[in-house]
Amino acid sequence: MHRLRQVSGVDLQLVAYKGGQPLLTDLMGNQIGAGISVVSDYLVQHRAGRVRIIATGSPKRSALAPDIPTLVESGYPDLYGVSSIGFFVRGGTPQPLVAQLSMEITDVLRTPDVRTRLLEMGAEPVGGTPEEFRRLVLSERSRWAPVAKAANVRVE
Known part of the structure; x- marks a missing residue:
């Protein structure tokens, strides 16, 4: 607003x-x-x-x-x-495990039941690589940081 x-x-x-x-x-x-x-x-x-x-x-x-x-x-x-929901893991998590989790989460998001339910809730399931999500988070953060600062928004 x-x-x-x-x-x-x-x-x-x-x-x-x-x-x-x-x-x-x-x-x-x-x-x-x-x-x-x-x-x-x-x-x-x-x-x-x-x-x-x-x-x-x-x-x-x-x-x-x-x-x-x-x-x-x-x-x-x-x-x-851009409103997004993502999955995060602790820093230092082994890359093969991150890749496996990413692949499995993307597979789940593609199942018809999950996809339909998420669409009904107003979420459009996308999936993608951890690096794509990282870029999105960083991009949105830099885009909205000046707006938050101007609005004097503080994280609680």
Whole structure:
């Protein structure tokens, strides 16, 4: 939301929430006018007409809601986020074990049941090598560090 405020020039009052459900409750109760959270948390209410999802913050349209445009498509080319879940191991873990774990995790992500369930939750399973994930983490960290600093965000 801070990044949206930066790029749009709109003066927004930012309120931190402890999760998507409290935010949704306040949004539906007209306590707040807008919010940002995970699309999958809001689809049921969106489809029922109780809230309106006006854009997603991902680089491309969500498989769960292909009818909803992205912020990029809405005129904000630098306003997107990549949310990822990864598996980490302790530093010094032998490379053959890391490679084996990576391969097995990628295989599991490709199974139809796991893939379907993750897609239903709004996650698009990708898989990949440990080095690809490392590059993604470092890239996102360097991309968002200035935004976090400007927003005075601290890790707790």
